[in-house]
Amino acid sequence: MDIVQAGDRTGILLVNTGTPAEPRPRAVRKYLARFLMDPRIAPMNRLGWWFVLHLFILPKRGRASAEKYGKIWTEEGSPFTVAHDKLARGLDAQLADEGHDAVVRCAMSYSAPFVDDVVRELKDAGCTRLVVLPLYPQSAHSTTGSVSDSVERALKKARWDAPxxxxxxxxxxxxxxxxxxxxxxxxxxxxDADDKVLFSFHSIPLVDIEAGDTYELQTGASSLQIAGELGIERNRWTIGYQCRFDKGREWLSPFTRDVLARWAEADVGRVFFVCPNFAVDCLETLYDIEHELKPYYFDQVRKAGREPREDDFAYVPCLDKSRAHVKVLADVLRPHVEGGR
Structure with missing residues (x-):
């Protein structure tokens, strides 16, 4: 960690995955192509994957995903973009109130504003050092690693040799x-009741774990500590993994759907569904949980011979653009902004 000198201005770069520019098939295909062609995401060699992706996957998935995005889109635009903009402004104001000379900006790995452009903007704003915070509380080769790749490329492109x-x-x-x-x-x-908590995380391929990815250890540690903060025993919570991309590879499990089916059969009481590794609500939370996972759970309850009540399943929103989230990020970043002083 670099010691901050008087007169230094710190550029803070928050990075997340991204979102299509609009909820239309063409825009969604363009976004997904960038995302799924990332070498850390692609499941096979680049040339072969390009043909499979563009000829077979994107035409179908572009239409299907566009319909989903259309259901969560707002008058302000993508809720993902809106939340990040407000989060960056809130964090910028928080650090300014603390007396830090810092400029906070958000960038996306696979959509505008791109990492290259925002790194250049921070350089032009007179920043003398950079702090990068991928908005993935639990790091993985396919997420945090991809951000590291893009920042390294952006710094070289901008010819910015900043700490x-x-x-x-x-x-x-x-x-x-x-x-x-x-x-x-x-x-x-x-x-103090019988409520249960399902910590649902984005899954990753097992090959990444075999290559040394510590993501599974981090998801377990986060869940254990959050449960401890709630004061609940181990039988009150469990972990599931959602959002498998393909079935051609083995993915980290147990899968969230399997957990929900098991809990529906066991009649565990109210289920509180939380996604601790999604910093901001996105398609996987705003659409998949409300329109797919919750109805699936209720169907499983009916198959078990019971009629579900609406409050049997409660989704816990992400920290999103809340004051609590600003405080979390400020606390995480403060040692880096202060340079350990």
Whole structure:
């Protein structure tokens, strides 16, 4: 970590995955092509994957995903973009109130504003050092690793030889743990009742874990600490993994759908569904949970011979653009902004 000198201006770069420019098939295909051609995402050699992706996957998935995006789009645009803009402004104001000379910007790995452009903007704003925070509390080769790749390329392209701190993860940060636990309680969770918590994380290919990815260890540690903050025993919570991309590879499990089916059969009581590794609500939370996973759980309850009640399943929103999220990111970043002073 670099010691901050008087007169230094710190550029803070928050990076997430991205979103299509509009909820139309062409825009969605363009976004997905960038995303799925990332070498850290592609499941086979680049040339072969390009043909499979563009000839078979994107035509179908572009239309299907566009319909889904259309259901979550707002008058302001993509809820993902809106939330990041407000989050960056809130964090910028928070650090300014603390007396830090910092410029906060958001960038996306696969959509505008692109990392290249925002790195150049921070350089032109007079920043003398850079702190990069991927908005993935639990790091993985396919997420945080991809951000590291893009930042390295962007710095070379901008010919900016600035000191750079890269925050790999914040899965066990105390402020983050408390914020997630508080969001679960705010959603109505009762630690003294029979309510259950399902921590659902994005899955990753097992080959990444075999290559040394510590993502699974981090998801387990986060869940354990959040449950501890809630004061609940191990039989009150479990972990599931969602969002498998393909069936040609083995993916980290147990899968969230399988957990929901098992809990529906066992009649476990109210289920509180939380996604601790999604910093901001996106398609996988705003659409998939409300329109796919919740109906699936209710169908499984009916198959078990019971009629579900609406409050049997409660989704706990991401920290998103909340004050609590600003506080989490400020606490994570503060040592890097202050340079350890």
């Amino acid at each position: 750079c701190d890269f925050v790999d993860n914040y899965h066990d940060d105390p402020t983050y743990v408390r914020a997630i636990a508080a969001s679960i309680k705010h959603a109505g969770f009762d630690p």
